[in-house]
Amino acid sequence: MGLTLSESKEKILNVALGLSSKFGLVNLSIGELAKVVGMSKSGLFGHFKSKEALQKMVLDFAAHHFVNTVIKPALKKERGIPRLEAIVDNWITWSLEVHIGGCPIVTAAIEFDDRPGVLRDHVQFLKTEMIKGFEKTTRIAVIEGHLDNDLDxxxxxxxxxxxxxxxxxxxxxxxxxMAKEKFKKSFKGLISRHEAKGWTT
Amino acid sequence: MGLTLSESKEKILNVALGLSSKFGLVNLSIGELAKVVGMSKSGLFGHFKSKEALQKMVLDFAAHHFVNTVIKPALKKERGIPRLEAIVDNWITWSLEVHIGGCPIVTAAIEFDDRPGVLRDHVQFLKTEMIKGFEKTTRIAVIEGHLDNDLDxxxxxxxxxxxxxxxxxxxxxxxxxMAKEKFKKSFKGLISRHEAKGWTT
DNA sequence: TTAATTATAGCACGATCGTTCGTATTTGAG
DNA sequence: CTCAAATACGAACGATCGTGCTATAATTAA
Structure with a gap:
């Protein structure tokens, strides 16, 4: 959890996430955002002390949403490959349906590639956390005996x-x-290439 | 050679490509660009009738540069896997050294994901051309007997x-x-997984 | 109930945006 | 040489940007 927001702030961040998924976090305009949300520019601005703070909160909001939608439900699945597959499924669904602009963290990652500053650091932090999470889930699949013991x-x-x-x-x-099919085929190949002998889904 | 430019235009596009690789094509500002190039905003603007036209030319300039730096030199290599490897090598080098912001087409592809318009269409065209080129090179590797005959x-x-x-x-x-090592390992795995029996590099 | 904090709005600021216009300067063709 | 085209410039346009300041409602605390 770790994220309690006033009603207004939540509404704002929801819209902001949608806009920045589509048009980028850099180009997120406070005026435009206020127009879509339906409140005044300065009224909206008051919730955040600066644009950078707003952008940072949008990132956290996205990460929070990611954890809630993609990771948490998957944790109910059995450890190992089933859980890994659940994460992947949820991620695909999330990318396709929830945020039409695709994973906002991926977008932000590329946007802030070469823009040193608080935001780039924050994106890199989130991205690193995400990857470390995937690695942990993978290691669990190894421990469970689903994936090869010497897997990198x-x-x-x-x-x-x-x-x-x-x-x-x-x-x-x-x-x-078609893209989904391509991904699934590659993912299946990746799994089966490293599947421990004696274990089959 | 399919792209003849006045001296000024070339200088402008060179700088513009560098800037947009770093900060994105959307955020490419004519005023800022003019400042870096060292000419007046209106003088620079005169070369292109609109910002969109400038952005489109930057994309074409990038594609042209990509073909010249990545593809063409690789065509001198023998058909098949050597040529494929050369393309990959050149691409990595190009990404790392020539454009510090990474492949500008990849960046643009993500930037314009959900911005309908001439520019998105153009990016998609370039991306498609690029992928079709890779597929052609791959098919040649199959024909040469380097890769499995039934390769998808x-x-x-x-x-x-x-x-x-x-x-x-x-x-x-x-x-x-480290990223380069990761890529190379994956690439090597990809090749060896589909290498035709009886052929080794 | 009163006092204080918060939420929102209106207005204005300096800066920058893409773009246009009018005008010099340079260049190339007849 | 002449004249038109191309090139570059400065100034200014309306629009929008992020950000303050001030005032008025609404909510909460004392």
Whole structure:
């Protein structure tokens, strides 16, 4: 949890997340945001002391939403490959349906590549946390005996994460169902390539 | 060679490509660009009839540069896997050294994901051309007997392209050498997984 | 109930945005 | 040489940007 917001702030951040998923966090305009939310520019601005603070809160809001929608439900699944698969499924769904602009953290990651500052640091922190989470889930799958004992978990996650972003990019390029199929095929291959002998889904 | 530019225009586009690689094509500001180039805002503007036209030319300039730096030199290599490897090598080098902001087309692709208009269409066109090029090179590797005869070339390129973008993202997250190692390991795995029996590099 | 804090609004600021206009300067073709 | 086209400039446009200041409601605390 760790995130309690006033009603207004929540509404604002919801809209802001949608806008910045589509048009980028850098180009998130307070005036435009206020117009969409339906309140005055200065009234909205009062909730955050600066634009940077707003952007930072949008990032945290996105991360919070990500954890709640993608990670938490998956934790109810059994440890190991089932949980990993649940995370991937939820991530795809989240990317496709919840935020039409695709994973906002991926977008922000590329936006802030070369913009030193608080926001880049924060994006990198969130991204690192995300990857560390994936690595942990992968290690659990190894411990459970689902994946090969000598698996290079970091490398595994690199490939998994790459396929996810590949899906993200391909989805805009072509039919999204085709991109989804491509991703699923690659993901399946990745799993089966490292599946421990004697364990099958 | 399909792209003849006046001296000024070339200088402008060079700077514009650098700036937009770092800060995004959307946020490319004509005033700022003029300041860096060292000419007046209106003088620079006169070369392009609109900002959109400028952005479009920057994209074409990037694509042109990509072909010249990444693709063309690789075409001198032997058909098949060597050529594929050369493309990948050049792409990495290009991403790392030439444009510090990473492949500008990847950046633009994510920027314009959900911004309908001429520019998104153009980015998608360039991206599609790029992927079709990779697929062609891959098919040649099959024909040459380097890769499995029943290889799903589209899937192969999806994974290759994903690893490239993964490298792009990981590179900002951690030591770039580590990201490069991760990419190379994945790429090597991808190749060896589909290498035709009886052929080795 | 009163006092204090918070939420929102209106207005204005300096800065920058993309763009236009009018005007010099340079260049190239006849 | 002449004249038109191309190139570059400064100034200014309306719009929007992020951000303050001030005032008025609404909510909460004492």
């Amino acid at each position: 978990c970091e490398q595994f996650v690199f490939e998994l994460y790459s396929f996810m972003i590949g899906f993200h990019i391909y989805g805009r390029l072509m039919n999204e169902e | 070339c589209e899937q192969f390129v999806f994974e290759l392209y994903s690893f490239m973008i993964g490298f792009h993202i990981y590179g900002r997250l951690m030591n770039e050498e």
